[in-house]
Amino acid sequence: MSGGQETAPLLTAEEVTRVYVLGRDNEVHALRGVSFAVDHGEHVAIVGSSGSGKSTLLNLLGALDRPTSGHVRYHGRDVRDMDDTELAQLRNADIGFVFQSFQLLPRLTALDNVVLPLVYRPGSPRERRERARLALERVGLADRVTHRPGELSGGQQQRVAIARALVTEPALLLADEPTGNLDSRTGEEIMILLEELHRDRGTALVVITHEAEVAARAARRIELRDGLIVAEAA
Amino acid sequence: MSLRESLRVAMQALRANRLRSALTTLGVLIGVMSVVLLVAIGQGARSEITGAIEGLGSNLLFVLPGDGDFGGGPQRSSFQLDDVERLDRALPGGEGRAAGYVIGGEAVQAEGNRFNATVFGITENYLGVVDRTVARGQSLSASDIATGRRVAVLGATSAETLFPGQDPIGRTVSLGAIRYRVVGVLDRVGTTAFGPDVDRQVLIPVSAAQRLFGSTRIDAIFVRAESTVGIEADREAARAALAERLDEEEFSVVSQDEIIGVVGDILQILTWVLAAIAGISLLVGGVGVSNIMLVSVSERTREIGLRKAMGARTRDITRQFLFEAVALTGLGGVVGLGLGIAAAEVVAAVAPVPAEVTWWSIALALGVSVLVGLVFGVLPARRAGQLDPVAALRHE
Ligand SMILES: Nc1ncnc2c1ncn2[C@@H]1O[C@H](COP(=O)(O)OP(=O)(O)OP(=O)(O)O)[C@@H](O)[C@H]1O
Ligand SMILES: [Mg+2]
Numbered sequence: 018m019s020g021g022q023e024t025a026p027l028l029t030a031e032e033v034t035r036v037y038v039l040g041r042d043n044e045v046h047a048l049r050g051v052s053f054a055v056d057h058g059e060h061v062a063i064v065g066s067s068g069s070g071k072s073t074l075l076n077l078l079g080a081l082d083r084p085t086s087g088h089v090r091y092h093g094r095d096v097r098d099m100d101d102t103e104l105a106q107l108r109n110a111d112i113g114f115v116f117q118s119f120q121l122l123p124r125l126t127a128l129d130n131v132v133l134p135l136v137y138r139p140g141s142p143r144e145r146r147e148r149a150r151l152a153l154e155r156v157g158l159a160d161r162v163t164h165r166p167g168e169l170s171g172g173q174q175q176r177v178a179i180a181r182a183l184v185t186e187p188a189l190l191l192a193d194e195p196t197g198n199l200d201s202r203t204g205e206e207i208m209i210l211l212e213e214l215h216r217d218r219g220t221a222l223v224v225i226t227h228e229a230e231v232a233a234r235a236a237r238r239i240e241l242r243d244g245l246i247v248a249e250a251a
Numbered sequence: 252m253s254l255r256e257s258l259r260v261a262m263q264a265l266r267a268n269r270l271r272s273a274l275t276t277l278g279v280l281i282g283v284m285s286v287v288l289l290v291a292i293g294q295g296a297r298s299e300i301t302g303a304i305e306g307l308g309s310n311l312l313f314v315l316p317g318d319g320d321f322g323g324g325p326q327r328s329s330f331q332l333d334d335v336e337r338l339d340r341a342l343p344g345g346e347g348r349a350a351g352y353v354i355g356g357e358a359v360q361a362e363g364n365r366f367n368a369t370v371f372g373i374t375e376n377y378l379g380v381v382d383r384t385v386a387r388g389q390s391l392s393a394s395d396i397a398t399g400r401r402v403a404v405l406g407a408t409s410a411e412t413l414f415p416g417q418d419p420i421g422r423t424v425s426l427g428a429i430r431y432r433v434v435g436v437l438d439r440v441g442t443t444a445f446g447p448d449v450d451r452q453v454l455i456p457v458s459a460a461q462r463l464f465g466s467t468r469i470d471a472i473f474v475r476a477e478s479t480v481g482i483e484a485d486r487e488a489a490r491a492a493l494a495e496r497l498d499e500e501e502f503s504v505v506s507q508d509e510i511i512g513v514v515g516d517i518l519q520i521l522t523w524v525l526a527a528i529a530g531i532s533l534l535v536g537g538v539g540v541s542n543i544m545l546v547s548v549s550e551r552t553r554e555i556g557l558r559k560a561m562g563a564r565t566r567d568i569t570r571q572f573l574f575e576a577v578a579l580t581g582l583g584g585v586v587g588l589g590l591g592i593a594a595a596e597v598v599a600a601v602a603p604v605p606a607e608v609t610w611w612s613i614a615l616a617l618g619v620s621v622l623v624g625l626v627f628g629v630l631p632a633r634r635a636g637q638l639d640p641v642a643a644l645r646h647e
Contacts, residue, residue: 081644105562138562
């Protein structure tokens, strides 16, 4: 992002709530008023026990969902005011997602999986493939370009997913339990990779985790309990 | 997302499920194939029959029983032999331009060979009026006809079948219990308006045929006008002559153009009906496409969620699935068109009726198959586009 915006936070959450209505008299208050900001190039960990609202929060930060009340703002603009095209644009240009379950398309090769976000922006197929190849190289998978997800180990699959998230050069990487499906050694490698990208490219990194070691690596930790922030530590 | 990219993704998805795609498109394929084939047959029959009527020469008038409303089906004739003579005498510029006939199917036998012929009992000028010529021997003479002599002239196919490799002249054929001496064989004609094969005719004197069929009537009368200009005068003369004895609704005098018009219209309607019947299978194919697309959307819910998270707009997803449906039906349309044309060629080669593939049936079949994809793809595609990304990503 350009210089003028460096001073304003990348994104802010203000009194964000999220209520899931399951039926009459059956509401789940997953978030009950959460406020914080993420600056450009920051590394934040969101921790909390299962069901505390971490994934709900991440979906809101990623503009995949809209808060029941409160505001999520990117560059000062409320996500609530964005139409379908603007939301798509925001997700495509500014945000890279890394999921616990990798979310790779099994039909596609590693390369085509990484190309995926690029097809929703202008560019030639050749250019896209070149960028995707570089991204795979960056995560150490130059020799797995034509492999399909089923032909890769869990750690390799998550690397492909990270390549897919970084190929668009987003301002923010959102990772929901990126190491949750991996053994501790592979998980550590993945965290090291994410931190390198964060450091080298100045990409803001928000990682959800309930592993203390993973959380400890972040510059800032936000702890959720029952939909509220109970602790924030630098 | 560019159109090209949407198309590429759609084709990729179809390729990933080759067998399912092929089976789904089969309905559309068969629909398009039958539209093309049936329309080709209808169209071929139409131009064959109108062409054959035209081949009779535009100077022919047809005096037919009934009020000329062909839609009512064949009507019982009130014509008698006298009517032919009276009509002939009434025509301006001399006699010999009108001829009548009775027609019937009958088994003909000769020296152990049996043959189902079309037996024509004809009046004197028949061959001249319908412009037929004798290849060998002679025609039925005026006295043959006047006396109802038991002589026959054979069509080319009749002669070959009854007397293979022999000269039929002077031999006898049996119609029922009665024997006729063959005096002539006609030149081969091929298909004409008088039926699929006039070469299967056996011509005998009209009075002999009336005895054979137990009839006192004449089925129809033909008039050969001297020119296209004279045709209206002939028509009036024929009408006046018959009106002396018959009621107006008992006969009609129609020209070749009128018959072509009516027959052509009937066959055109027939063609459309065939096309519509074939179109129903296209619709059924469309429902199949819709069904499979819904399955495909539900199977790929997570993919849709992922694409949305990566920056796909609702419109991009909808278009992707719509393209998939249209590619499916369009593919079926193209292959069905190819098979339909091939089938039409086969029909044209083996059947007596030629099949004629028309540009409009091609355009219709392709247009409709794409339309079927659009119409039946819209529902699944919209459903895909409107999926909530969070729920879609969590989908199992
Ligand atoms: N789509 C939904 N519909 C209804 N309730 C939901 C939905 N998604 C989440 N919840 C509820 O909201 C609460 C918070 O869920 P969330 O997934 O955010 O927790 P989490 O902190 O990510 O947990 P975990 O560590 O197990 O992933 C839970 O009680 C959950 O049952
Ligand atoms: Mg979670």
